[in-house]
Amino acid sequence: MIARRARLYDxxxxxxxxxxxALDQWTKNLVVAHLSPPWGQMVPLINPYLMLYYIQNxxxxxGMFDGGSHTIILTVLIALAVVVVGYLYSRxxxxxxxxxxxxxxxxxGGALGNLVDRARHAGYVVDFVFxxxxxxxxxxxxxxxxxxxxxxxxxxxFLLILFGGVKQGGAAxxxxxxxxxxxKVAGDLQPTEHDV
Numbered sequence: 001m002i003a004r005r006a007r008l009y010d011x012x013x014x015x016x017x018x019x020x021x022a023l024d025q026w027t028k029n030l031v032v033a034h035l036s037p038p039w040g041q042m043v044p045l046i047n048p049y050l051m052l053y054y055i056q057n058x059x060x061x062x063g064m065f066d067g068g069s070h071t072i073i074l075t076v077l078i079a080l081a082v083v084v085v086g087y088l089y090s091r092x093x094x095x096x097x098x099x100x101x102x103x104x105x106x107x108x109g110g111a112l113g114n115l116v117d118r119a120r121h122a123g124y125v126v127d128f129v130f131x132x133x134x135x136x137x138x139x140x141x142x143x144x145x146x147x148x149x150x151x152x153x154x155x156x157x158f159l160l161i162l163f164g165g166v167k168q169g170g171a172a173x174x175x176x177x178x179x180x181x182x183x184k185v186a187g188d189l190q191p192t193e194h195d196v
Contacts, residue, residue, distance in 0.1 A: 003094060006093075006094045006095055006096070007094065009096070009097075009098045009101045010093055010094070010101065012098065012101060012102065012105075013089070013101035013102060013104060013105040014105070015105075016101075016102055016105030016106060016109060017105045017108050017109040017112065018109070019109070020105070020106060020109025020110060020112075020113060020145070020146070020149050021109050021112050021113045021116065023145055024109075024110070024113030024114075024116075024117075024144065024145040024146040024149075025113065025116060025117075027128070027144070027145050028117060028126040028128070028144060028145075031052065031054050031126055031128040032054065032126055035052060035053070035054035035128065036054060041053075042130070048132070048134050049131065049132060049133060049134075050129075050130070050131055051130040051131075051132070052128050052129065052130070053128060053130045053142060054126065054127075054128050055126075055127050055128070055142050056121070056124040056125075056126065056127075057124055057125045057126070057127045057142070058123060058124045058125075075115070075118050075123070078111055078114060078115055078118075079115060081111055082108060082111045082112060082115065085104060085107050085108055085111070086108065088104070089101075089104045089108070092104075099156075099160065100157075100160065103153050103156045103157045103160065104153070104157075105153075106149045106150070106152060106153030106156075107149070107150055107153035107154060107157070109146070109149055110145075110146040110147065110148070110149035110150035110153065111146070111150060112146075113144075113145065113146035113149070114144075114146045114147070114150075117146070125144065125146075126144060127142040127143055127144045127147070128142065128144060129142065129143050129144060129145075129148070130142045
């Protein structure tokens with residue numbers, strides 16, 4: 001029963017990756033088709049705070065490290081990050097909770113979405129979501145669905161590890177002295193004995 005549930009969670013994580021990559025590419029294709037020059041314009045969603053505005057981003061997420069000379073290095077670093085996150089995920093395959101699986105699916109899906117974009121567009125990524133608060137002069141970096149999934153996934157992973165570690169630390173105090181709490185490191189990131 002536990003193994004079947006773990007396999008179901010892994011399938012849901014894979015589905016999350018596929019949905020994020022598909023949604024990311026679909027939205028980017030729509031933006032390129034309808035907002036590319038000569039039609040390039042800001043399209044208000046929640047005027048004046050949330051707009052659609054097409055740009056070609058040669059940098060990392062949210063326009064960081066923008067510049068053509070960094071494209072190859074960024075692509076390699078993103079690919080390396082996908083490998084590292086994939087490795088971390090492999091450590092909880094057939095174990096772990098659904099929330100961890102979904103978070104890893106979000107991060108991997110977002111990173112793959114931007115890698116696909118870099119491969120399709122000679123090194124740049126299509127960004128189009130523009131958030132601002134004009135009353136105070138605040139303009140957030142223009143981003144896309146993949147960037148949002150990566151960011152939300154990383155924040156959730158950090159919170160899960162932080163509060164999972166705090167919860168695990170509190171639970172360890174309630175156990176008998178000398179009894180190990182195997183498999184509860186950082187909120188079930190390690191497989192337990194029955195999973196091996």
